[in-house]
Amino acid sequence: MAANKEPRLGDVAARAGVSVATVSRVLNNRGYLSEATRARVMAAIDEVGYQPNEVARSLLSHRTGTVGLIVPSVAIPFFGEVAVHIEDALAQHGLRPLLCNSYGRADRERDLLRSLVGHRVDGIISGAHNDQLAEYATLRRPVVTIDRELAPHIPNVRADNEEGGRLATQLLLDHGARRPVLLTSRSHERNLRERGYRGVLAEAAIEPLVVAVDFNLPEPERTTAIMAALDSVSATMDAVFCTDDLLAATALEWAHRHRRDVPGDVRVVGFDGTATMRRILPGLTTIAQPIADMCSTAVRLLVEQIGQEPGAEPTPVPAIALPVTVVEGRTA
Incomplete structure (x- = not known):
């Protein structure tokens, strides 16, 4: 030779x-x-x-050994950590991810779905934050979502968001807060962290105070909008429950700019607990999601689907909600 x-x-x-x-x-x-x-x-x-020749082998086996992973952006610490854990979990099953960033755009997510189907991926894991896309309901590929409800028959793996919202709000009340504001990306009935917040305040006979800034706003517009939202409630609130740690980081910056002592004048609790944010803000009090467990569970459910014979009628499956953990810091 x-x-x-x-x-x-x-x-x-x-x-x-x-x-x-x-x-x-x-x-x-x-x-x-x-x-x-x-x-x-x-x-x-x-x-x-x-x-x-992997192409030839995939044609023979009708498998490519690849899985599409759709997230808003790996630049966001939570989704960056999700991507790492998903890749690790897939490797244990001899699979590889095709990583796709939707950047919060529904049209881009539709294009990504078409591309992934064209590349004959064995399945798709979606953690994108767009509104419902009809394409998922008819997608002829195994699908699992992370913290996203798409259709009754599509498995959804998430943290126990409602309990996390309850824990964060109760912690603020236990530490002396009486007018905690909820700072979130979208306020609606499907926001389980908001549901937990409202539930605790209802039990305490405290009027909820909710401000929302769209998750998909580009920077620096998003930071400006968060600052303005907190300004609008600054006269009445004494604490902030932020539904992600990036919001919490901006809330802390807002307090610094307004010379508000944390936690003396205003208390702040975040949500996510990624390794990145805990390194950047080691003193942040937050609700930590079990990200590694969520990812390994999502991969396990997808692999089970990949191994099934196609053609079965889809049946509703309950969401899997994994327990969260309170990480005590110095901000609440």
């Missing part, structure tokens, strides 16, 4: 002293072969430096 020639299947067969068909059966794990034959073929593959 010439030094500059790419090794081929026949080269492996010649080195191992077997037929090309036998090498193909070893590579595709088909049919009975003795362990000695398998070992001889695998040794020959290493010796000649043969690289299997």
Whole structure:
């Protein structure tokens, strides 16, 4: 074999002293072969430096070994950590992610879905934050979501957001707050963190105070909007429950600019508890999501779907809500 020639299947067969068909059966794990034959073929593959044609193998097996992962942006610490844990969990099943950033745009997410289907991914994990997309309901691929409700038959793995909202709000009240404001990305009945906040305040006979700044606003507009939102309630609020840690970081900056002592004048609690934010703001009191467990659970559910025969009628599945943890800091 010439030094500059790419090794081929026949080269492996010649080195191992077997037929090309036998090498193909070893590579595709088909049919009975003795362990000695398998070992001889695998040794020959290493010796000649043969690289299997993954495209051809995927056409034969109808699997590509890839999974689409759609997130708003890995620049956001929570989704960056999700991407890392998803990749690690997929690798344990011999799968690889195709990472896609939707940047909060529904049209981009639709394009990504079409592209992933065109690349024949084995399944899709979606954590994007766009409103409902009809394309998911008819998608002929296994799908699992992380902290996102798409359709009754699509598994949704999330933290126990309502309990997290309750824990954060109760902590603020226990520490002396009487007018905690909720700072969130979107205020609506499906916002479970908001539901937890409202539930605790209802029990304490305290009027809720909610301000919302769109998650998908670009910077610096988003920071400006958060500052303005907090300005609008500054005369009445004495604490802020932020539904993510980036909001909490901006709330702390707002307090600093207005010379408000934290936690003396205003208390701040965040939500997420990523390793990145805990390094940047080690004193932040927050509600930590079990991100690694969420990701491994999502991958397990997707792998189970991939292994099923297609054609079964979709049936509703309950969301899986994993427990959160209070991380005590110096801000509440």
